[in-house]
Amino acid sequence: MSTPVAAAQRAPVPMVVVGGYLGAGKTTLLNRLLERADGLRVAVLVNDFGEINIDAALIRTRSSDVLQLENGCICCSIGGRLAEALAAVGARPDRPDLLVIEASGVSDPVRIAQVGMLDPALQLNAILVAVDVQDVDEQLCDPLVGDMVRRQISGATALVLTKADLAGACATEKVAARVAGMAPGAVVLAARHGEIPLAVFIDAAASPRRPQGLLQAGGSWKSQAGNMAGMAEVGSFSYATRRCFDRQRLRQALRTLPVPLLRAKGIVRLGGQDSVQEVHVVGGRLRIASLHGARVSESVFVFIGCFTAMGREAILRCLEGALAAP
């Protein structure tokens, strides 16, 4: 392994941080990049909220170079581990051509970029922030998460509008104007199911840099996130089972959960089917889609929200009611 000095003398690894609120489409962006990154060696560092890293599993179906950090907000709670993981990438004898960090939906991408910028082996290319056109207005008004979403958006060098296909052109234009005003200097572009020009990741010049203050920006995030967690107890819990789910019952259960949540995602096996499915609940909408090429021995779910013990149990009961007959 090379020494830190030797590592610093080689050309730095371009780094892109992908941020954005829960369910905004970060993993989709990353997977689309990996599908098209012909010959480009992309290392991916994924931080997820919850003890089961569903995102890393979803990305692993498309890349083998995936590093993962568990449990939420890399910038506040595991900054040291993030720095270590980044240093390990920079110290590799065969450095990747690109390092992409997927931030958790409740973290501040600027803080993550700051940690990376302290490492001379890395060079920040862009902070991409995914913005869900359908849900961002509601998120920005939400007393619980509004400040966090605003901060994520305002730290972007590129804002990637997602789900324009669902929201329509008119809503997309309105959101584009709104978020552009929150992040002056950021490029605003729309993604089609995660597809954006590769240059946005690869070419530093394609993303205008925040000219100043990057290292100062976002300084109060830690305390804000701390307050938020204390006030509202945003948390997560997971569920794993070796049994299969019944598709119809699972749909019904996830559409009628008795407890509000911020996000749910899972990788599940359905009774009578070989294929593995990915499951997403975002903004109350449910999507179940085949996860091609995946093989799993158990189904897993992560739920993110403000749950009481009773709420948690109610959700677990719903899930158990959706299991297929053994």
Ligand SMILES: Nc1nc2c(ncn2[C@@H]2O[C@H](COP(=O)(O)OP(=O)(O)OP(=O)(O)O)[C@@H](O)[C@H]2O)c(=O)[nH]1
């Ligand atoms: N229709 C449509 N769906 C999208 C688009 N982008 C993402 N999605 C869907 O939105 C859901 C959430 O996408 P993810 O990529 O998992 O979102 P994420 O930001 O990684 O989610 P977290 O990691 O939980 O914060 C999935 O069901 C995606 O298929 C899009 O452009 N159009």
